[in-house]
Amino acid sequence: MKKILTLFAVIGLIAFSSCEGPEGPPGPPGSPAAAEVFEIEKVNFSATANSEIYFNFKSQTYLGDVVLVYRYDGPDPKTNRDIWVPLPDSHYYNDGGLYFTYKFDFTQDNVRIFTEGYGLSANPIPPDFVVNQIFRIVVVPGFDPIVTGKSVSKLDYYEVIKKYNIDDSNVKKLN
Structure with a gap:
């Protein structure tokens, strides 16, 4: 009796697993996600x-998107190409102790760029690190539409904009 029940169970499992219905209607066409770059100029932080x-x-980011932030550090003296330093970016005293750090976090609606430091009231951050700073914010789609075998270093601004075909001359200003 057990063998007959097992046989019927196996036949029923095969019969039900091979059933197929008609294909459903296609979903709505999606627009390909595009990476964007925003620039913020004239950012001032407290030195102390x-x-x-x-x-x-200006537009909402989506769940799963990745936000990268870079700080302008001047032109490269050899190539005259702009130097973009990825955040977080830490600066240290000569003895190796942490002086201050640029950091960031983000939500779907905004990005917060901030400094954290130790003993800043006694040893203020130099003006060229806190006055008229320029930042670039790169929003990378959570679903990467460009599939390549090579991973991209998020530390290299130019590698990121190249991978995502971003027109670096058409950066959107946030302020």
């Missing part, structure tokens, strides 16, 4: 205390 700046995105 931890400080932060918020910037709202």
Whole structure:
């Protein structure tokens, strides 16, 4: 009796697993996600205390998107190409102790760029690190539409914009 029940169970399992219905209607066409770059100019931080700046995105980012932030560090003297330093970016005293760090976090609506430091009231951050700073924010789609065998270093701004075909001359200003 057990063998007959097992046989019927196997036949029923095969019969039900091979059933197929008609294909459903196609879903709505999606638009390919595109990476974007935003630039923020004339950002000023406190030289003597931890400080932060918020910037709202002009359009909402989506769950799963990745946000990368870079700080302008001047032109490269050899190539005259702009140097973009990825955040977080830490600066240290000569003895190796942490002086201050640029950091960031983000939501779907905004990005917060901030400084954290130690003993800043006694040893302020130099003006060229806190006055008129320029930042670039790269929003990379959570679903990467460009499939390549080579991974991209998120530390290299130029590698990121090349991979995502971003027109570097058409950066959107946030302020």
